Amino acid sequence: MLTIKNLYKSYGKFLALDNLNLEIKRGEIFGFVGPNGAGKTTTMRIVSGLLKADSGEVYVDGVNAMRDTKALKEKIGYMPDFFGVYDNLKAIEYLEFYASIYKIVGSDARQICLDLLELVNLSDKANTYVDSLSRGMKQRLCLARCLVHNPELLILDEPASGMDPRARYEMKEILKNLKELGKTIIVSSHILPELAEVCSKVGIIDKGRLMVSGTVDEIMYNMNHMTPLKIKVLRDTEKAVKFLKEQPNIDHIKVSDSLITANFNGGEDDTVEMLQKLIKNEIPVLSFGQEAGNLETLFIQITDNEVEKGAK
């Protein structure tokens, strides 16, 4: 559904996208994850035809996004991270206004807009002025706005930012419903655990490059050395850390009170061996185990590693 090849974008001398490559299949919800300034918005704006890339190729459902912006706009619904709303309109009028931009008018428009309000749980707000809606409701209305022309690919830039937990939960449920409707969705967020639950795939972007992409499980499997080992000791933390530093398959050791967290590169046999060695060295181990990987730790480690590589 979406193919990005060798994408570059600079702002003056600053390289915001550095040979970005990405492939998203039809029907996927793809989580686009990265720290501030990683290049997520830049990528999304280029894919939506709102920003010109320096070089590279973008195809949306076979449409060359750089060349055929008219066909592109039919296929895409883009929800920016900052959006203006027309405060002197009621929610339904607001949607009908956007429908009219796509030449959808009259009773067709009314029905589409009512259906969309239902999809985003705002049916009871159809006749409420936009300015009296809560932030979360405005965000959902903005999402409905992106759907008026029934696009196949939705590009949502931080749709849950600034929302309270309840509103975030609702947004997540709406994304799941959209997936059921067969939409392909790219969603960027800083709220990583929530993305892990909703997304079929994730891509981690940092400094304009895609660091890794795949399902959370695939990524964790392929990068099992990044699954942190957690060791709690009763005392002698320093002795334990000294011992761990000497082990070739351990790095990134972090200590918080008596809990030691480290990256471990090894299989199950190596894990058993490591525990045996610790005990042999008379280190009073209270608990020992590899944390099940989650997106949050993976993300922090990938971006941490980059910071360290850069510092060398």
Ligand SMILES: Nc1ncnc2c1ncn2[C@@H]1O[C@H](COP(=O)(O)OP(=O)(O)OP(=O)(O)O)[C@@H](O)[C@H]1O
């Ligand atoms: N118009 C612009 N002029 C100059 N630099 C820009 C411009 N837009 C973005 N940048 C820079 O490009 C980099 C990537 O920005 P971008 O907004 O794509 O990141 P992001 O991953 O979406 O970040 P955030 O999560 O903070 O929204 C940042 O360092 C940003 O400061």
